[in-house]
């Protein structure tokens with residue numbers, strides 16, 4: 001495991017995850033505002049997840065990689081709570097996921113970011129030079145819509 005500051009603990013154990021914290025952040029994030037908690041829990045259940053926990057035991061950071069465990073991984077939901085930023089916690093979480101034996105052998109890893117390109121560039125990621133082969137379906141309004149229908 002990469003070194004993290006004293007007092008912090010990093011874990012790949014899904015049973016350590018604290019969904020009160022994870023959902024509270026992701027539901028106010030710019031990429032999944034209003035996401036229902038059960039969607040966060042279902043996504044985590046089927047994903048490689050890493051958490052960082054602070055001196056009081058509370059979760060302060062999260063990242064996950066959606067993957068077939070063999071060829072492809074999609075890094076998502078990377079965050080560190082505001083009071084714990086600037087300590088290298090997110091690079092440590094991303095590095096742990098990238099260093100998992102299954103992930104090391106994958107031929108493509110992808111992610112999307114609005115403004116954190118520099119963080120990922122330090123870890124070997126680079127912009128897609130030619131996006132023309134890639135296509136997507138994006139449902140930006142899905143989570144708020146689900147929430148209001150509940």
Ligand SMILES: CC(C)(COP(=O)(O)OP(=O)(O)OC[C@H]1O[C@@H](n2cnc3c(N)ncnc32)[C@H](O)[C@@H]1OP(=O)(O)O)[C@@H](O)C(=O)NCCC(=O)NCCS
Nearest residue numbers: 078079080085086087088089090112113115116117118119
């Ligand atoms: C982006 C985020 C995860 C960074 O977490 P962090 O653990 O505080 O990261 P650090 O500040 O310790 O930065 C680690 C390195 O990445 C760089 N970095 C961090 N955020 C960056 C950003 N937005 N743009 C460019 N570089 C960034 C830092 O300069 C630092 O570089 P260094 O090692 O050379 O000093 C955190 O600010 C966050 O949760 N932001 C809100 C959610 C978000 O935007 N998540 C990413 C979605 S793609």
